[in-house]
Amino acid sequence: MTPADAELFQQQMGRPPRGVIGVAYRCDHGVPAVVQTAPRLPDGTPFPTMYYLCCKTLNSAVGRMESSGLMARMTQRLANDADLAAGYRRAHESYLATRNALGDLGIDVTAGGMPDRVKCLHVLIAHSLAVGRGVNPLGDEAVDALGDYFAGEAACARLD
Incomplete structure (x- = not known):
């Protein structure tokens, strides 16, 4: 993660990145949309x-999807x-x-509810974007x- 990536992250999230190893997915405009984090934050x-x-x-778009009952x-x-x-279980095992x-x-806890339920689309989308279809x-x-x-x-590239 470059200093410019860290600045974009802070603009988007309103806080500095913690435990970030690198950018796992960028939109077509080069903006980090998914970061990969270490299994432990710097404080352990x-x-x-x-x-x-x-x-x-x-x-925001994913939040709207979550509220739809998906x-x-x-x-x-x-x-x-x-x-x-x-x-889905294989996805959990790969993630782990x-x-x-x-x-x-x-x-054996991964994220997003894997392997038995769906509790966070943000995590599942981030996983798919990071590792590919x-x-x-x-x-x-x-x-x-x-x-x-x-x-x-276009939504990813705008930092209004």
Whole structure:
């Protein structure tokens, strides 16, 4: 993460970055939209959320999706679709392996509710954007549900 990235992060989040290892996803304009964090913050506090969505416009769009009831519908689908549940469990295992390679927290908790429920679309979207399509099926679906947000990605580049 460059000093310029850190400044953009602070503009977007209203606070300086903590425990950031690097930028995991940039919008088409080069603005950091997802950062990767260490498993522990500099003070030693465990921080299991490895991929952190840091674009305020994207965070707002995802917040609106969360308030629509999408998480409950996704969680219900996990209970009724064995293939989807297996793919989501693999996403959890992949996330855990990557985080443990950086520093093992000694817990099997990942983020976003994985592997059994959906409790945070911000985390699932950040995961999918950071690692690419095909790893987290519900993260990919949530990215797709953002629709026009990614058409030109103008929202990420504006730091009004």
